[in-house]
Amino acid sequence: MRWIFVGASTIASQYMLGAVRAQGDEVVWVVSGSAEHGAAWAEAHDIARATTDLAEALADARCETVYVSSTNEKHLPQAMAAIEAGKHVLCEKPLAMTVGEAAGMVQAADAAGVTFATNHHLRCSGTHQAVRDLIATGKIGNVLSLRIFHAVHLPPHLQGWRINDAAAGGGVIPDITVHNADVTRFLLGEDPKTVVAQMGASGMGDGVEDSAMSVWTMPSGAMVMSHESFTHPFSGSGLEVHGTEGSIFARGVMTQEPVGDVELVTAEGRLDVEVSRHNLYEHGVAAFCAAVKGEGRPAADGVDGIKSLAVAMAVRDAAAQGAAVDVDYGGVA
Numbered sequence: 001m002r003w004i005f006v007g008a009s010t011i012a013s014q015y016m017l018g019a020v021r022a023q024g025d026e027v028v029w030v031v032s033g034s035a036e037h038g039a040a041w042a043e044a045h046d047i048a049r050a051t052t053d054l055a056e057a058l059a060d061a062r063c064e065t066v067y068v069s070s071t072n073e074k075h076l077p078q079a080m081a082a083i084e085a086g087k088h089v090l091c092e093k094p095l096a097m098t099v100g101e102a103a104g105m106v107q108a109a110d111a112a113g114v115t116f117a118t119n120h121h122l123r124c125s126g127t128h129q130a131v132r133d134l135i136a137t138g139k140i141g142n143v144l145s146l147r148i149f150h151a152v153h154l155p156p157h158l159q160g161w162r163i164n165d166a167a168a169g170g171g172v173i174p175d176i177t178v179h180n181a182d183v184t185r186f187l188l189g190e191d192p193k194t195v196v197a198q199m200g201a202s203g204m205g206d207g208v209e210d211s212a213m214s215v216w217t218m219p220s221g222a223m224v225m226s227h228e229s230f231t232h233p234f235s236g237s238g239l240e241v242h243g244t245e246g247s248i249f250a251r252g253v254m255t256q257e258p259v260g261d262v263e264l265v266t267a268e269g270r271l272d273v274e275v276s277r278h279n280l281y282e283h284g285v286a287a288f289c290a291a292v293k294g295e296g297r298p299a300a301d302g303v304d305g306i307k308s309l310a311v312a313m314a315v316r317d318a319a320a321q322g323a324a325v326d327v328d329y330g331g332v333a
Helices: 009-021 037-043 054-058 071-083 099-114 126-136 172-190 280-293 301-323
Strands: 002-006 026-031 047-052 066-067 090-093 116-118 143-151 192-199 211-217 223-229 240-243 247-251 259-265 271-272
Touching: 002 009, 002 054, 002 071, 009 026, 009 066, 026 037, 026 054, 037 047, 047 054, 047 071, 054 071, 054 126, 066 071, 071 090, 090 099, 090 126, 090 280, 099 116, 099 126, 099 301, 116 301, 126 172, 126 240, 126 247, 143 172, 172 211, 172 223, 172 240, 192 301, 211 301
Parallel strands: 002 026, 002 066, 026 047, 066 090, 090 116, 143 223
Antiparallel strands: 143 240, 192 211, 211 223, 240 247, 247 259, 259 271
């Protein structure tokens, strides 16, 4: 396939460009808000065309697919324009600024008959897939709780709007809580119901939160504790799943790289679990390309993107209100 990249972003250059080319596909256009930046990005990455005009790129009938990695507030109009042009869309998370906007994008793609997916890379990780398999095969019995710690130090080159621009979708909740929500849904196979939370600025956030903690109740009765931050340089990341017959410890796995370790602990002792070390983004793009061809579904589809956003918005609302909040999925089953 031939692709249009909307957003000359770090994730596009570091991860997505290689993942697309690994499929034998070609990135023909890059669309950027800055003509100078877009042209330099295209030259640096051997892309034929750069423009500030999305409509110009979308008019290229040779291109079937659009990847959106612009700032969050631009996702809705850019994805909708691509859908209206009959293009398949792979969009970064969060899909939009509100659950209603995200649902509108997914509904428009369904009506247009194009494939629409959310680029939730963590569910493509071999470590997360191994954890899910351990849970699904009953290795730890009934799940009692899940703890995700995803507090990191946001590097300077990624700060910018993420730490000071609420209008662009900045803040740790839309940036990281959506990841934790998708991981929870992927691992446990159920959707959070109710959220209690706190958020604050602990040294980096300027008008937006840079740290949050929350507890979610699940339909099964399991509890989830989620911690995310931009200001923790040495905390590490990972998750723990505790059940009636055992526990799973996954360390260093909340990352874009195929790294980290998984350990299963039961009455029989401790077991280091073998995991695949495949490239997360290549795995996700391959699933998306197959879905475009009618072969299976994307790793994370549009509904997955709606639901991860809904949980994140519930966390922000619960923290702002100081009270428990029901997660509103906007009527999406």
